[in-house]
Amino acid sequence: MTLPPRDDDPQFRDLLDRVGKLPRSIEPERDLWPGIKDRLSKREVRSAKWQWWVVPLAAAAVLVVAIGIRSWRGGEAGSWAVLRLAGRPVVGDAHLAGSGRIRVGDWLTTDDSSRAMIAVGDIGEVEVQPGSRVRLVQARATEHRLALDHGVIAAKVDAPPRLFFVDTHAGTAIDLGCAYTLAVDSAGSGLLRVTAGYVEFQWQGRRSIVPLGASVATRPGMGPGIPVVADAPAALRAALASFDFAAGGATAVRRALTAARAEDAVSLWHLLERVDPAQRAAVFDRLANLFPPPAGVTRDGVQRLDSAQLEAYWKVIKRAAWRREILRSIGKRDGGSGTR
């Protein structure tokens, strides 16, 4: 910004500098939300009271809208609604002007400047980011399935677990009640990052359960790696990547155990199942040292991969991971809001 000629004295520059540092956000001294909510509801009531004729009209309009929404979202069997968000997405072989439908077998393709939103039946939505190619595989009430060839999607599903699936070259992401982003590159390698709830990623019986705040890398022909939490140490990430995808073996496991913290229990728990039996005791010992197991979970039981004991251990680990991530998010938000 060019200052007027007389504004170049240091005192005034200091003032402008301080003005620039004024808080952009000031919290009101009282909660204004109840008043807003009250006004929103009163507007609806007043309008209904004063203009009686609006009631049947509104009811008809609501009916039409409801029918429209139902029709838009999932009224047509074997297809889902799709909405253009930016640019010129292509569904099948036609450009999507505003909204339309994607049918089973259709591909949705976005170029570098296009985005689209797919309504996942009545249970959620998937935002397809630029440079992506997605196919609708199945659109049934009991199975909602997409295939992501490459690109990035952000999914949010509000439904019981295991109703929404996304196939990739490296396996399948299975919704367990969650929101997540999934990126797949041109070689078919992927990264799944969970932003709410949990996601399971599965390939030929190899499974990773990814909780809120964690991510997992995937590779074609190898499936999912071991999930890591957002702030996992670089040394742990490197060791796990070596173990998962570079045949790092016992050396990689030892490095991972050394680098792991209590916060990395999610990773160590997954490691229990994947290491050679000869190393499992060492993984359990390290995990138990960092994150003590609940009553009833024993070294012998884990060594035998007793499913009930592993599940009991997982329950306490995932609960702690979830709580920690929520607190971490709140702390990060409060710390960076600039409020006073």
Place this chain on the structure above:
Amino acid sequence: MPAAVPRDSGRAASVADSDALLVRRAQGGDDVAFAEVYRRHVGRVYAVCLRLVRERGRAEELTQDAFVRCWERLGQYRGESAFGTWLYRLAVNVVFEAGRKDRRRQDRIVTLADPALVEPERDPPVRAAGLGIDLEGAIAALPRGAREVFVLFDIEGYSHDEIAEMTGIAVGTSKAQLFRARRLLREQLGA
């Protein structure tokens, strides 16, 4: 390995939800999502209202007006800009529309073409340690036109073109008001 993992997230907005997701949910009539939108943005909206009108009670009313307007017009938000940018602009418009109504009600027309015409209505700034003046107090004590342009340009980062569009003044007037606001603040700093 557990057969199924129960969900920990329900209808309540997740802290991890992005603005875009919340807005889409609110556009679908989800008032829980809209409450989260309010909680995330109320500080910025209130700040701009307070600095433009100076009175806490009036700023609270206008903040509420802005969110009511936001709810009514959510359907018009297409995601072409960040949601916050859209909302703060809407809030500024609410403030200026309210100001115009108030002035019409008082049957008093003040032209902003000549900044000198709105010179009065200054309160003495509150002094504070360190800077020598309380910045917020000094800004609040600026004449209305100068204060509005200063808040929008120097604090909120709008361009003169945008300010002209929002306030109904000419671009040249906006620049003159900014120059004047800075001059007045400099005088207060030197006082």
